[in-house]
Amino acid sequence: MQETTTINNNFKSEEYFINMGPQHPATHGVLRLLLTIDGEIIKKVEPDLGYIHRSIEKMCERDSYQQIVHLTDRMDYLSSHINNEAVCLTVENALQLEIPERVQVIRTIIGELTRIASHCLWWGVMGMDVGALTTYFYGFRDREMINDIFEETCGARLTMNYNVPGGLMWDIHENFVKRVKDFVAHFKTKIPEYDRLLTGNVIFQKRTKGVGILTKEDAISFGVSGPVGRGSGFSCDVRKYHPYSALDKVTFNEALRTEGDTFARYSVRIQEMWESLSIIEQLIDNIPEGEFRVKTNAVIKLPKGEFYQKVETARGELGVYVISTGTKNPYRLKFRSPGFSNLSALSHMATGGKIGDLVATMATLDLVIPDIDR
Amino acid sequence: MTNETLQELLGSWFPNPEASVASEPVEVTEGEDAIEAKEPINPSLLEFTEEGSQFLNVLVKPENLHQLMSKLKTTAETSFDYLFCLSGVDWGTDLGIVYHLESTKHRHSIVVKVKTEDRENPTFDSVCDIWRTADFHEREVFDFFGIKFNNHPNLKRLFLTDEWDGFPLRKDYVDEINMVVK
Numbered sequence: 001m002q003e004t005t006t007i008n009n010n011f012k013s014e015e016y017f018i019n020m021g022p023q024h025p026a027t028h029g030v031l032r033l034l035l036t037i038d039g040e041i042i043k044k045v046e047p048d049l050g051y052i053h054r055s056i057e058k059m060c061e062r063d064s065y066q067q068i069v070h071l072t073d074r075m076d077y078l079s080s081h082i083n084n085e086a087v088c089l090t091v092e093n094a095l096q097l098e099i100p101e102r103v104q105v106i107r108t109i110i111g112e113l114t115r116i117a118s119h120c121l122w123w124g125v126m127g128m129d130v131g132a133l134t135t136y137f138y139g140f141r142d143r144e145m146i147n148d149i150f151e152e153t154c155g156a157r158l159t160m161n162y163n164v165p166g167g168l169m170w171d172i173h174e175n176f177v178k179r180v181k182d183f184v185a186h187f188k189t190k191i192p193e194y195d196r197l198l199t200g201n202v203i204f205q206k207r208t209k210g211v212g213i214l215t216k217e218d219a220i221s222f223g224v225s226g227p228v229g230r231g232s233g234f235s236c237d238v239r240k241y242h243p244y245s246a247l248d249k250v251t252f253n254e255a256l257r258t259e260g261d262t263f264a265r266y267s268v269r270i271q272e273m274w275e276s277l278s279i280i281e282q283l284i285d286n287i288p289e290g291e292f293r294v295k296t297n298a299v300i301k302l303p304k305g306e307f308y309q310k311v312e313t314a315r316g317e318l319g320v321y322v323i324s325t326g327t328k329n330p331y332r333l334k335f336r337s338p339g340f341s342n343l344s345a346l347s348h349m350a351t352g353g354k355i356g357d358l359v360a361t362m363a364t365l366d367l368v369i370p371d372i373d374r
Numbered sequence: 375m376t377n378e379t380l381q382e383l384l385g386s387w388f389p390n391p392e393a394s395v396a397s398e399p400v401e402v403t404e405g406e407d408a409i410e411a412k413e414p415i416n417p418s419l420l421e422f423t424e425e426g427s428q429f430l431n432v433l434v435k436p437e438n439l440h441q442l443m444s445k446l447k448t449t450a451e452t453s454f455d456y457l458f459c460l461s462g463v464d465w466g467t468d469l470g471i472v473y474h475l476e477s478t479k480h481r482h483s484i485v486v487k488v489k490t491e492d493r494e495n496p497t498f499d500s501v502c503d504i505w506r507t508a509d510f511h512e513r514e515v516f517d518f519f520g521i522k523f524n525n526h527p528n529l530k531r532l533f534l535t536d537e538w539d540g541f542p543l544r545k546d547y548v549d550e551i552n553m554v555v556k
Contacts, residue, residue, distance in 0.1 A: 223507030305426025
């Protein structure tokens with residue numbers, strides 16, 4: 001008896017390391033997290049990056065501006081159209097090109113479709129990460145419709161390359177308007193289905209409410225943006241504050257929640273899908289007639305100077321910072337990717353929680369690893 | 375705040391001691407000294423330019439960097455609380471950092487630049503304690519440019535392995551096997 005007591009007294013908790021990734025289903029790519037844990041409580045999360053770093057920024061320094069556009073959809077491949085748009089806008093603004101309204105409207109419609117497609121995929125894997133496999137099939141079913149629209153108009157389903165400096169690669173397909181309208185009507189009946197399936201689920205709510213809290217002050221300090229920032233009450237929608245393309249012609253609400261927990265970030269994305277549908281509806285009937293591209297020089301040379309363009313991808317604020325010396329290549333090109341800054345807040349959000357909570361928190365960060373490893 | 379008022383305010387934070395000393399003797403000595411074409415002395419230690427950029431650009435000396443950044447964040451009129459981009463740049467001879475700042479309260483932006491000619495051991499003060507996002511961004515800059523940061527809590531390579539030789543985003547970096555040079 002006495003001996004057992006002695007052993008119990010000597011029982012000590014000890015911190016130890018555990019690897020999560022690089023081949024872990026919840027990291028959605030090759031991200032390795034080095035966890036310092038005490039029992040099941042997380043003390044520290046240290047991301048280990050670079051498994052698929054391709055040094056896109058260095059490649060840009062030797063490429064022409066038209067070529068750079070095609071590299072960008074290999075970063076955040078779920079927001080490929082918006083990434084392309086960011087580089088095109090930078091070039092067009094630097095050259096002070098007048099972009100036809102038709103181009104602007106089509107870009108915005110496809111951009112919002114991209115956002116919905118990305119959120120569909122996120123919603124599917126979000127459910128899967130917390131143990132609800134059904135969501136995956138529902139999300140992919142609806143995303144498939146968008147991908148079909150893209151395939152018809154852009155010629156590709158994922159890395160679309162539809163934007164070129166000066167406009168679009170070619171005009172929209174004749175079925176485009178009809179199919180987008182069909183999709184909007186279809187998807188309006190599906191978001192309530194998403195809510196019935198997952199949002200209201202008691203287990204899901206217990207897994208997400210009060211988990212992975214990020215306050216507004218910390219959100220700003222960590223530079224998080226997109227739905228992650230807006231879930232913490234940080235009003236950071238680039239579409240509102242620095243509207244580009246046709247976004248100044250539409251009205252929409254910025255999805256904003258103040259709780260800062262996993263469920264708040266989840267709700268922001270669900271609401272964003274409604275807002276994106278509303279933006280598409282406002283534009284789809286009034287696509288202006290006109291050219292789909294303005295002529296640019298075959299060799300684009302940006303004037304000497306520095307140019308910064310930010311856009312709102314499905315993950316947050318993507319910044320393109322170009323330093324030009326007046327040649328056909330950028331002297332330096334920096335991509336400020338949303339995932340990189342969002343990931344930096346992960347350790348802060350997960351510390352003190354359980355490993356299971358880390359998975360739920362990571363799911364609402366919606367990380368795309370090539371976006372972090374540019 | 376407009377760029378002009380920002381420039382005025384920031385300039386007053388770092389007055390140039392030479393400017394106040396130099397301005398007095400000019401009035402006393404007229405004649406032969408005045409013939410020499412005098413370069414206008416910058417009244418501030420900061421250099422401002424709006425040329426070729428949509429933002430107000432501020433060039434700060436490395437020794438004033440941390441003090442300026444801290445003031446930009448804490449002063450009520452400026453309150454630049456959102457560091458949205460931190461980029462390392464190799465200007466050929468100089469290595470440096472470009473900070474893009476925005477205020478979520480006033481919605482104005484500014485760009486702060488800092489440069490050094492020391493390519494062997496370039497070092498700046500870290501701004502991690504002011505904006506926590508700088509932690510990752512400065513590690514990225516260290517990884518690709520070899521720029522060190524004083525008082526950084528965890529300064530080690532972020533993307534590349536520890537054994538990696540050289541700093542790939544520098545202009546003088548050569549990798550004959552992997553780089554396709556055109």
